[in-house]
C-alpha cells in the first residue's frame with residue numbers, strides 16, 4: 001500500500017485540510033499519515049477562531065519517524081501556518097525524498113483575488129520557494145498571480161492563462177497545474193503542463209455558480225489519491241475536477257447544508273468508483 005504524508009492544519013470544525021485529506025486519501029486506498037501544522041477551532045472563514053501553532057512538535061515527530069525508518073511515497077502539503085514552518089517543511093522534503101517520492105504542493109494561501117487572513121506577501125514569497133521544490137504544484141489563479149506578480153483577473157482569456165502558466169512553469173515542477181481556469185462560458189477546470197513531455201493539458205467541466213470552502217483541498221486530496229493509485233496525472237486531474245463539481249452539486253441540493261463546507265461524505269462512493 002502507498003503511504004502519503006500530508007502536512008497541513010487541523011481545523012477541528014470546517015471540513016478542510018486534514019479533515020478532508022485523511023478520509024479522501026484513505027478511501028482511495030492509500031495510507032494517510034498526518035503532520036498537523038496548527039490546531040484551529042475552525043477554518044479561518046469563521047469569526048473568532050482559535051489557533052495553536054504546532055511548529056515545536058514537528059522536529060520531535062520527524063526525529064521519531066527517522067528512527068522508525070518510515071518511508072513515504074508522496075508528501076502532500078496544503079495550508080501551512082508560518083514562514084518558519086515552510087523552512088521546516090523544506091527540511092522534511094530533504095529528509096524523506098527518495099527517487100520515486102512525489103512531492104505535491106498545494107500553495108494554499110488565497111482565493112477569489114484575496115489572501116486568506118493571517119498571510120502576507122512575505123508568506124507568498126516563501127510559498128513560492130516551496131513550489132520550486134515540488135514535483136507537482138496546483139495553485140489556483142489567485143495564488144498563481146500572487147506568486148508570479150501578475151494582475152488577478154476574474155474574466156480571463158487563453159492568452160492570459162498561457163502567460164500565467166509560462167511564469168509558473170519557471171518554478172520547475174515536473175507537473176504544473178493551474179485550477180479555476182474558465183475558457184468557455186459556463187465552464188471551469190484546470191490547465192496543466194508536463195515538463196518532460198513539453199505538453200499542455202486542458203480540462204473543462206461545467207461551472208457551478210457557487211463557491212464552497214474546502215473544495216481546493218478536496219481537489220488536491222483526490223489528485224494525490226488517484227496518482228497514488230497509479231493513475232496518469234491528467235486522469236487524476238480530470239477525476240478530481242469532476243468529483244469536486246459533483247460534490248458541489250450534491251451539496252447545493254441539501255436544504256440543511258452547512259455554510260462552511262461541502263457534503264463530500266455523501267459523494268465518497270462516487271469517488272471510489274470514478275474512472
Ligand code: PXL
Nearest residue numbers: 011016017043044079116214
Ligand atoms: O481550505 C483551505 C484552508 C485550510 N485551512 C485553513 C483555512 C483554509 C482556508 O481558508 O482557513 C485553516
